Amino acid sequence: MDTPKTWLKITIETSPILVETLTDYLVGVHEAGVELVANKNEEPTGALLCYIRQENLTTEQAETLFRQISLFSFEMATIFNVDVPQLSWEFFEEEDWGKNWKEHFVPFAIVPGLVIAPTWEHYEAKAGEKVIVMDPGMAFGTGHHATTSLSLGFVQEVMVTGNHKTVLDVGCGTGILAMGAVLFGAEKVLGLDNDPDAVSAATANVLYNKQDAQIDIAITSVEEIEGEYDVVVANIIHDVLAALADALTARTRAGGYLILSGVLAEDQADSITSIFKEHGFSLVRKVEKGEWAAVLLQKMS
Numbered sequence: 001m002d003t004p005k006t007w008l009k010i011t012i013e014t015s016p017i018l019v020e021t022l023t024d025y026l027v028g029v030h031e032a033g034v035e036l037v038a039n040k041n042e043e044p045t046g047a048l049l050c051y052i053r054q055e056n057l058t059t060e061q062a063e064t065l066f067r068q069i070s071l072f073s074f075e076m077a078t079i080f081n082v083d084v085p086q087l088s089w090e091f092f093e094e095e096d097w098g099k100n101w102k103e104h105f106v107p108f109a110i111v112p113g114l115v116i117a118p119t120w121e122h123y124e125a126k127a128g129e130k131v132i133v134m135d136p137g138m139a140f141g142t143g144h145h146a147t148t149s150l151s152l153g154f155v156q157e158v159m160v161t162g163n164h165k166t167v168l169d170v171g172c173g174t175g176i177l178a179m180g181a182v183l184f185g186a187e188k189v190l191g192l193d194n195d196p197d198a199v200s201a202a203t204a205n206v207l208y209n210k211q212d213a214q215i216d217i218a219i220t221s222v223e224e225i226e227g228e229y230d231v232v233v234a235n236i237i238h239d240v241l242a243a244l245a246d247a248l249t250a251r252t253r254a255g256g257y258l259i260l261s262g263v264l265a266e267d268q269a270d271s272i273t274s275i276f277k278e279h280g281f282s283l284v285r286k287v288e289k290g291e292w293a294a295v296l297l298q299k300m301s
Contacts, residue, residue, distance in 0.1 A: 005057045009092035010050040014085035016291040020237050021076050026050050105142050111153045116143045130183045134205040141174035147261040150287055150294035151235045152180050154259045159184035164230035170222045171236040175202030182214045189215045228253035235261040238268045242275050249279040254301045261294035269293035
């Protein structure tokens with residue numbers, strides 16, 4: 001007899017070219033949680049772990065979802081002219097979730113001088129080190145993705161070299177960039193995300209790190225807020241960044257900095273830079289890590 005389950009886990013081995021498209025589809029259409037697997041050097045491997053939560057999920061329903069995702073993956077591979085992704089699926093026991101994180105999420109230096117440590121493992125900071133203690137919850141944001149460290153590197157750079165006090169983090173996820181900004185000197189940070197799991201995780205992490213006096217987390221869009229910020233950071237995906245160009249421009253003060261990531265190196269990075277140059281920004285620097293890139297832009301006075 002088929003006992004209904006709650007979680008479906010789909011593993012996708014794919015070309016890095018399809019990572020953004022598949023992630024957008026899985027999150028937008030299936031409301032899935034998606035994790036990009038990194039190797040020991042924190043570089044993306046092209047493997048995606050997709051988690052879909054659905055009450056009373058039967059084998060037949062799981063196979064139907066698997067076929068839908070497989071078909072979409074095949075169609076995208078054909079369009080982009082790359083190898084067809086290899087997919088597999090299994091039921092995933094909810095009680096295994098925390099155990100998996102505890103096995104694989106250990107303290108690590110995300111940028112020089114700043115360590116990310118999980119709540120379930122004690123970490124003793126070394127001299128001069130700053131530490132963020134966090135639990136990713138269901139938000140899939142441990143900081144291992146290359147775009148997070150690239151973005152945080154730029155946050156660190158502009159915060160420690162300039163008199164910047166206000167930061168806006170668009171698509172804040174679990175709150176790593178927002179919390180890092182405070183450790184690097186920000187006095188007021190607003191983190192925005194449209195994912196309830198991310199907002200819940202970020203709020204809990206901010207409280208755990210005793211930064212709730214400096215950081216506000218909200219489930220609202222950047223188009224709905226007002227005011228200007230010294231530093232604006234958005235680690236999302238290329239097409240969303242392009243769509244938010246007007247709003248991100250409006251929220252960045254004249255002379256302020258805009259940090260963008262979630263884009264692939266070369267073509268996407270160059271494309272998003274060109275878009276924001278048309279909105280009055282100049283490129284300060286671009287950095288790359290594996291397949292990914294981040295750009296640091298300054299709004300012209």
